[in-house]
Amino acid sequence: MKLTSREEGAVxxxxxxxxxxxxxDATVLREQVRDLTNSGKKKIVIDLAGVDWMNSTxxxxxxxxxxxxxxxxxxxxxxxxxEKIESLLxxxxxxxxxxxxxxxxDAISAFSGD
Amino acid sequence: xxxxxxxxxxxxxQPALIRDIDEFVEAKLREWGVAxxxxxxxxxCATEIVNNGIYHGNKEDPQKLVTLQLESGEDxxxxxxTDEGDYFNPDEIANPIAEExxxxxxxxxxxxxxxxxxxxxxxxxxxxxxxxxFTKKIA
Ligand SMILES: Nc1ncnc2c1ncn2[C@@H]1O[C@H](COP(=O)(O)OP(=O)(O)O)[C@@H](O)[C@H]1O
Ligand SMILES: [Mg+2]
Numbered sequence: 001m002k003l004t005s006r007e008e009g010a011v012x013x014x015x016x017x018x019x020x021x022x023x024x025d026a027t028v029l030r031e032q033v034r035d036l037t038n039s040g041k042k043k044i045v046i047d048l049a050g051v052d053w054m055n056s057t058x059x060x061x062x063x064x065x066x067x068x069x070x071x072x073x074x075x076x077x078x079x080x081x082x083e084k085i086e087s088l089l090x091x092x093x094x095x096x097x098x099x100x101x102x103x104x105x106d107a108i109s110a111f112s113g114d
Numbered sequence: 115x116x117x118x119x120x121x122x123x124x125x126x127x128q129p130a131l132i133r134d135i136d137e138f139v140e141a142k143l144r145e146w147g148v149a150x151x152x153x154x155x156x157x158x159c160a161t162e163i164v165n166n167g168i169y170h171g172n173k174e175d176p177q178k179l180v181t182l183q184l185e186s187g188e189d190x191x192x193x194x195x196t197d198e199g200d201y202f203n204p205d206e207i208a209n210p211i212a213e214e215x216x217x218x219x220x221x222x223x224x225x226x227x228x229x230x231x232x233x234x235x236x237x238x239x240x241x242x243x244x245x246x247x248f249t250k251k252i253a
Contacts, residue, residue: 019136021132021136021161021165022161022165023131023133024129024130052154054158055158055161055165055223055226056220056222056223059222060219060222064219066217084151084154084158091226091230092210092222092225092226093211097217
C-alpha cells in the first residue's frame with residue numbers, strides 16, 4: 001500500500017493505493033492519522049478509490065483511525081469505497097459505524113464548519 | 115522466501131510474505147478462469163487465514179511454516195491452509211457483530227471467511243497446528 005495526501009482547507013484527504021491485507025506497510029495509514037491528529041489536524045477523509053479490497057487488517061486500521069480521531073474530538077469520513085469494501089462493511093455491520101461518501105468533495109463539505 | 119510448486123505455496127512466518135500469498139492465489143485462480151469478483155473474495159479469505167497462521171499460530175517464528183494448497187474441482191475451489199502453532203478452539207471466538215464488539219480493531223477474520231465462503235472447517239492439523247479448509251462454488 002502506498003499513501004499520498006492533500007489538504008483542502010482544514011481537511012486532510014488521505015489517498016492510500018493498493019490492497020490493505022497485512023504486512024509491515026499496512027500500518028502506514030494508522031500512523032499517518034495518529035501524526036495528523038497529534039499535530040492538530042482532526043478533519044480527515046480517507047479516499048479509498050485506489051484500494052480494490054482489504055481484509056480484516058484493513059478494517060481494523062480504519063477503526064483505529066476512527067477512534068484516534070474521535071478520542072481527540074476529530075472526525076473521520078470515508079470516500080469512494082469500492083463495491084468489495086462496501087460489502088465487507090455490510091457483512092461486519094461496520095456500515096453503521098463509518099460515514100461514507102461518493103466523492104472526496106462530498107466528504108469534505110460534510111464536515112461541520114468551525 | 116516462499117517455496118512454490120504447482121498448486122502449493124509454503125512460506126516462513128514473516129508478515130511481509132502475505133503479498134506473495136495474494137499474488138499466488140490470484141494468479142492461479144485467474145489461470146483457472148475464475149471470475150474477478152470471486153477471485154477477490156477467495157483472496158480476501160486466503161490472506162485472512164494465512165495471517166492467522168503467521169501471527170496467532172506460528173507467532174511470527176520464521177522457522178515455522180504456513181502452507182497453502184489450492185484445488186480446483188468441477189464447480190468449486192478448495193483451499194487448505196496449515197500452520198505449525200498450537201491448535202485453538204474456534205468456538206470461543208467472540209461475535210464481532212455484537213454491538214459491544216463493533217469498535218474492536220481485531221476479531222473479524224474468521225467471521226468474514228465464514229460469511230464469504232461456502233464451507234469452512236477448522237481442525238487440528240496432523241503436525242499439531244491448525245488446518246483450515248474452505249470451499250467456494252465457482253459455477
Ligand atoms: N491459526 C491459528 N492458531 C491459533 N489461534 C488462532 C488461529 N487462527 C485464529 N486464532 C484465534 O482466533 C482468534 C480470532 O481470529 P480472527 O477471527 O482471524 O481475528 P483476529 O485475527 O483479528 O484476532 C484470534 O485472535 C486467535 O486467538
Ligand atoms: Mg485474523
